[in-house]
Amino acid sequence: MANITAKQVNELRQLTGVGMMDCKKALVECDGDFEKAIDFLRQKGQKMAAKRADRDANEGCVLAKSNGNYGAIIMLSCETDFVATNAGFVEFTTSILDSAMAQRLTSKEQVLEMEMNGRKVSDCITDQIAKIGEKIELAHFETIEAPKVYAYIHPGNRMASVIGMNKEGFDEVGHNIAMQVVAMRPLALDADSIPQEVKDKELAVAAEKTREELIGKAVDAALKKAGINPAHVDSEEHMASNCAKGWITEEQVEMAKKIKVEEAEKKAATLNEQQIQQIANGRLNKFFKENTLVEQEYIMENKMTVRQFLASADKELACTGFKRLELGA
Secondary structure (H helix, E strand, O other), X not given: OOOOOHHHHHHHHHHHOOOHHHHHHHHHHOXXXXXXXXXXXXXXXXXXXXHOOOOOOOEEEEXXXXXXXXXXXXXXXXXXXXXXXOHHHHHHHHHHHHHHHHOOOOOXXXXXXXXXXOEEHHHHHHHHHHHHOOOXXXXXXXXXXXXXXXXXXXXXXOXXXXXXXXXXXXXXXXXXXXXXXXXXXXXXXXXXXXXXXXXXXXXXXXXXXXXXXXXHHHHHHHHHHOXXXXXXXXXXXXXXXXXXXXXXXXXXHHHHHHHHHHHHHHHHHOOOHHHHXXXXXXXXXXXXXXXXXXXXXEOOEEEEEHXXXXXXXXXXXXXXXXEEEEOOO
């Protein structure tokens, strides 16, 4: 068996980034052969990756960059915040993003197959697993192309965005809109960008909520008319508790139960569906205002929408799209 020196261990550590003890073990197992030791460590990384495959990787690093008319956003996940904020992990994430942007890649699959320093990114990630000892995965990689693309990374590398604009020459506006996307979490660019099935679902939920509220108001009014506080009988638990405290009588509990059933049935039978749909449509419009970028209130000036802010800079200026990533979202 070869005599393994501290110098050899340190050289292998410099090559692989793996801990000293693991490097020494690899050299001992491979009788001092560096190439075999490197393969040994890579196989260890593969085994570790397999063992940790079912672990949660809810921390990580989110970065975004733009280069003229092309921008990309990446999320590299890990298990702990300690690793996520480590300079080496951030640097590794940055190197993947920079290499992918240099080739103008457009999908996560392409990035995983991309070569970086002579190895596929997927293999480089496995090497990092061996080095760090945590589950690491390329969770997301998305891109956007437009006449001008802007990127914004929120401090801490936990959320970022890239946005496309239809014109150049509006750097401050573009930067602010990219910040808006990160801060206000829009689901889509505008109402037309939301799938019809999502709109239908939101409208149905709004209509059902409206029915429940109208029935609830009628029941509460009937309870008050009978001299019963609706808050004292809003659940079986409250009725039993408040009755034990002497706040209501058993007779009032039974009366309340009867009123709640009868009044609810009576109101449900006389609901005005046209009125319900009008209210539901109002709620859908509120959903658009809160969740579509151009209809949101502009964070720098809440007296105008993002659409109005863009128009104030240039009547023809528009955001063409955006991508947003956030850890835990």
